Each structure stands twice: as structure tokens, then as C-alpha cells.
Amino acid sequence: MPIDATLPYDPDNIFAKILRGEIPSKTVYEDEHALAFHDVNPQAPQHILVIPKGAYVSWDDFSAHAPDAEIAGFVRAVGTVARNAGMVAEGYRLLANIGQQSGQEVPHLHVHIFAGKPLGPMLVR
Structure with a gap:
């Protein structure tokens, strides 16, 4: 069920x-600001999720409340994960659903990285 990006963090x-560490994940990257792991229901040949370690519901929450070092560290982590996974040469897509109308399902900021095939247009035309 989609969530409202203005809800408090759960x-x-x-x-x-x-x-x-209560639920296992197939981790591909971790540092002080971010954790990245394979999506359990991949939507592309390569589908990695990157999450900040802080408790943020959405990009809006994150950009308004996270310290600058945490924001920079998270953004760098997303780029590092894509590079380390070999996605840069062929290209990749980043997706962050924010709020109910976008289809956000988990009330913790997360960025999807998709790659490994032609992904087509972003939205149906």
C-alpha cells in the first residue's frame, strides 16, 4: 500500500x-551513510536498492532534515554502487518514489537502480 510522504517514520x-540486521539482505555496498542490496523482486536484470542509514521517510524529509555530510554521502553511495556494478557504460535508471501518488510502498527513503537491458520510456505515453 502506498504511503503518504508526510507521515512520521515507522x-x-x-x-x-x-x-x-533483523531481516537478511544480499548486500552489495555499505558505508557510514548508506546500505545497498539487491531487490528481492527485481524489475530489471540488475536492480539494486540504496537506502540511507538514517530514519527518513522520503526525499523531501531527507533533504530537509539530514545533515549535509549525510546527504553528500548518500548521493555518493548511489553513484559508487552503480559504478561498482558496472552500470555506467551501458546506462542505468534511478527511481525514488515519494508519496502516495508515486506508489511509494516502504516509508523509508530508497533509490532503485535499474540496469542490464534497454529500459524504454520512463512513463507510458
């Missing part, structure tokens, strides 16, 4: 549980 969301 510490029992699935990504919070992954960060606490």
Missing part, C-alpha cells in the same frame, strides 16, 4: 529491519 518498516 521504525518497523522492512528497510529499518534490514538496517538492524
